[in-house]
Amino acid sequence: MDIIFYHPSFDTQFWLDKLSQALPDARVREWKPGDNEPADYALVWHPPVDMLQGRSLKAVFALGAGVDSILSQLNAHPDMLPESIPLFRLEDTGMALQMQEYAVSQVLHWFRRFDDYHAQKQQARWQELDEYQREDFTIGILGAGVLGSKVAESLQAWGFPLRCWSRSRKSWPGVQSFAGENELGNFLQGTRVLINLLPNTSETRGIINVSLLNQLADNAYLLNLARGVHVVEDDLLQALESGKLKGAMLDVFSKEPLPASSPLWAHPRVAMTPHIAAVTRPNEAIDYIARTITKLEQGEPVTGQVDRTRGY
Numbered sequence: 001m002d003i004i005f006y007h008p009s010f011d012t013q014f015w016l017d018k019l020s021q022a023l024p025d026a027r028v029r030e031w032k033p034g035d036n037e038p039a040d041y042a043l044v045w046h047p048p049v050d051m052l053q054g055r056s057l058k059a060v061f062a063l064g065a066g067v068d069s070i071l072s073q074l075n076a077h078p079d080m081l082p083e084s085i086p087l088f089r090l091e092d093t094g095m096a097l098q099m100q101e102y103a104v105s106q107v108l109h110w111f112r113r114f115d116d117y118h119a120q121k122q123q124a125r126w127q128e129l130d131e132y133q134r135e136d137f138t139i140g141i142l143g144a145g146v147l148g149s150k151v152a153e154s155l156q157a158w159g160f161p162l163r164c165w166s167r168s169r170k171s172w173p174g175v176q177s178f179a180g181e182n183e184l185g186n187f188l189q190g191t192r193v194l195i196n197l198l199p200n201t202s203e204t205r206g207i208i209n210v211s212l213l214n215q216l217a218d219n220a221y222l223l224n225l226a227r228g229v230h231v232v233e234d235d236l237l238q239a240l241e242s243g244k245l246k247g248a249m250l251d252v253f254s255k256e257p258l259p260a261s262s263p264l265w266a267h268p269r270v271a272m273t274p275h276i277a278a279v280t281r282p283n284e285a286i287d288y289i290a291r292t293i294t295k296l297e298q299g300e301p302v303t304g305q306v307d308r309t310r311g312y
């Protein structure tokens with residue numbers, strides 16, 4: 001079996017060595033421009049179109065959880081990957097724990113008013129503030145998939161009221177489930193901390209806009225862990241100015257790296273990280289890919305296949 005690998009920034013040799021160890025019968029090689037030799041599987045992130053075009057592959061694996069970039073490439077070049085070739089993505093493979101760490105630490109930061117205490121420190125001000133109450137700190141998670149479900153689980157341990165919003169209804173103990181567009185308004189009403197873990201699709205792009213933000217509880221917080229294009233950045237700034245939003249923590253931006261001219265950099269109530277909320281962990285990812293390829297070869301059922309019509 002032949003496997004081709006392409007990632008613009010990973011340590012390719014490390015991946016080739018580890019993949020060869022995990023799949024000893026496979027010949028694994030880095031794809032380079034001009035390589036038209038046959039291959040059975042392709043492991044990719046932001047692949048050049050000619051890497052995949054015209055190949056009769058058994059499957060393609062995206063080396064991340066979100067497949068928005070490869071699906072948008074496919075929109076522009078539908079012949080790059082015919083529908084008959086399944087596309088897989090990474091399901092968790094170590095990302096859920098990272099998302100849990102990020103979400104729990106940020107929610108507790110806001111709940112314990114460390115943002116306010118930090119602002120007071122800037123003014124050398126020693127003043128005890130009123131404590132927030134858990135019952136006023138309802139957390140709403142947009143997206144109740146692999147990562148959203150794990151984030152909900154970790155926040156449950158802290159006793160916050162929890163709710164989630166997805167396309168299909170969930171029945172998770174202790175989490176109120178809202179499903180579909182018709183229930184989005186009820187989901188937002190009373191939500192104090194909004195955590196975004198939606199995929200980037202034509203239905204979700206721009207979803208965090210002025211109309212959505214206005215439906216949140218007053219003095220709400222936004223934690224965007226999914227994609228920058230979910231948020232209309234001008235509307236976010238407006239909601240911060242009006243006081244509707246007390247703070248925002250952003251890991252992702254509509255343009256990355258965030259341009260130096262963005263007003264988000266200097267905003268005192270916006271914190272940010274450079275798209276590191278959950279990075280691909282090579283060992284776990286290789287383990288998942290090797291297991292999935294082995295099952296595909298044996299005709300066994302697998303998980304992680306992207307529904308290209310749905311967009312995630």
Ligand SMILES: NC(=O)C1=CN([C@@H]2O[C@H](COP(=O)(O)OP(=O)(O)OC[C@H]3O[C@@H](n4cnc5c(N)ncnc54)[C@H](OP(=O)(O)O)[C@@H]3O)[C@@H](O)[C@H]2O)C=CC1
Pocket residue numbers: 065066067091092095142143144145146147148165166167168169180181197198199200201203204225226227251252275276277278279312
């Ligand atoms: N910042 C970072 O470092 C990282 C960001 N990400 C982002 O996180 C996203 C989520 O990942 P993951 O949890 O694995 O994805 P999943 O596909 O497992 O979950 C997606 C969830 O979103 C819901 N959803 C999709 N479309 C809609 C819609 N139109 N209306 C309501 N709900 C919708 C789905 O509903 P249903 O359950 O009904 O299908 C599902 O619950 C990724 O797509 C990626 O963009 C991922 C990894 C790292």
Ligand SMILES: O=CC(=O)O
Pocket residue numbers: 063064065066067278280
């Ligand atoms: O943003 C990262 C991903 O895996 O998706």
